[in-house]
Amino acid sequence: MSVPLTLLGLLEREPSHGYDLKRDYDAFFGKGKPLPFGQVYATLGRLARDGKVVVGDVEPGSGPDRKRYVITDTGATEFESWLVEPVEAEPHLQTLLFTKVVLALMLGRDAEAYLDTQRAAHLQRMRELTAVKRDGGLVDALLADHGLFHLESDLRWIDLTAARLDALAAEVARP
Template sequence: MSIGHTLLGLLESGPRHGYDLKRAFDERFGHDRPLHYGQVYSTMSRLLKNGLVEVDGIEAGRGPERKRYAITDAGITDVGQWLAQPEKPEPYLQSTLYTKVVLALLTGRNAADLLDTQRAEHLQLMRELTQRKRGDDLADQLICDHALFHLEADLRWLELTAARLDQLSKAVRA
């Protein structure tokens, strides 16, 4: 999962301090893996260097890092591109896909489109594997089957999430 894009997406609703960003990230996406402060600061300095965020203000006193970050127009474009680009279909994508859906809802982008684009990407890979399975190599067929069942599971998750978008949207904005 891209921590940089996720932090950028969280900044879209307004400027925040590094500490606020970490807390917002952990609250929404860090259930089993909260961010380290070091990760937040190194990510923010990279985003700063790339012009995706800017320093909106610095508070005096109380510790070294009290910079307040704001997203730039280039940053907003970057988040939009990341959300619109489907993930390479592979097992264990859940956390990335979940993050993308929540961020799309939070930033008022079209989450249904995001899910459909991803679905098309998954089905295309399933078509290729289905075609490859027509060969004679049984071992290769078994490998394809394993991938197909995993992709199918992901696809069912995409479908169910699409059916629950209204509900999820309310929960996310609450």
């Protein structure tokens, strides 16, 4: 996730204070990993330095003055370019799951036990995401579905690989 570009997108919607940007980011994009306040303000500082946002109205607050950030034409252009660019198609052919299985086989370790442990971890995460989907709104449900579909795909791969472990072990063994 690109925090700077996401903040630019939120600012294109409307000028906002850092606090409001963090709240919106966390509500829509930070499920399970909220954005630290320090990162919000450091990112806004870099965006301002690079001419992508400017500080608009400054309002007194209960603490320091509250700055309202406004996206510039440069920031809007960069955001638009990013928005229309397709996301790199996943997955990469060399995944961590695959690497662990092959290394386990190369080293004579129990790759099947690793796959069983990984399957259990995936199923636990799927239960968690199903609860999020059931208890949340549409945004939560769509995010949970995205994760569930990826996990389902991984589970199919785990099952297929478990069925082919002997053949894979023979192929990766030293001659």
